[in-house]
Amino acid sequence: MVNVKQQTALSSPLVKIHSEKTGMTAYTKVSFPVHYGRYSEIETGEFHLLFNRNHEIRHAKSKSSDWTDPSEWMKRTAANDWIYYSTGGYAGVFESIGEYYLPNLNYPTNGLLGGKPFDRPEVSEVVNHWHPLLLDLFYTHPDLEHQYPELIRGIRKNTPEHLELKANMLFDxxxxxxxxxxxxxxxxxxxxxxxxISDGCLYKCRFCAVKNPVPFAARPMSGIKTQVERLKRLYGQDLINYNSLFLGEHDALNCPDDLILHAAQHAFDTLELDRSIMQGRNLFLFGSTGS
Structure with missing residues (x-):
């Protein structure tokens, strides 16, 4: 039987639920796991899971004894990629990259450091079974949906297939x-x-593993504004957790100054990044020496 501790928190021997939590609101570098912004949390006997404001899986880890380190978590991005954050023996990672955690993605080009965590069965278990496990939990505890209807309806909707579809909408x-x-x-x-705000890059360097064959060209402001409107709808309620904008693609800094400034200001205003729970505002761009 589930015992409700408070309006937004639930605890039982089988599950703990917080429908809304607030983590740190300033990015920092510390040698212990930190979660940022506002999120929901579900902890079962098998997994510890965090969800963003759209009720999409955001962080996860296993509670299995096989899990390498309780300080290591996985994070799912808006592109529906899973990242494994490895401690790598804190001191060594910090000396190498200036960070306490080493992000590992399931790509060949990202396997240079930190081993291959996605080859481990306990990691695959989280990626492949977090959603079926929750569906079983909701089935065996139907009272949960009465207590947390919005959260649980959202999790039911945000299946791995739906999250993949949403990522493809972002790429589109x-x-x-x-x-x-x-x-x-x-x-x-x-x-x-x-x-x-642009396509392609200037040099097409032979050694580069992430270049594309498209010639460099700035995009028209009308198309940029359409992108921003679609981004606002796509990110929805989770916009409150973002305070940073990346103007792409590879050589965006080569665009005309007025286009860069107009695009950045329009995006910051339309996406209402001034309402973010995260402190500060950030703008990122790429630029080669020629741009």
């Missing part, structure tokens, strides 16, 4: 999937909203 409105983010984006835990 941007014109393509982003291939890289600025290195400095790590200072905001890669929590930024992408807006493409």
């Amino acid at each position: 409105l941007l014109g393509r999937r982003l291939t890289v983010l600025p290195p400095d984006a790590r200072h905001v835990d890669y929590d930024l909203i992408p807006l493409n």
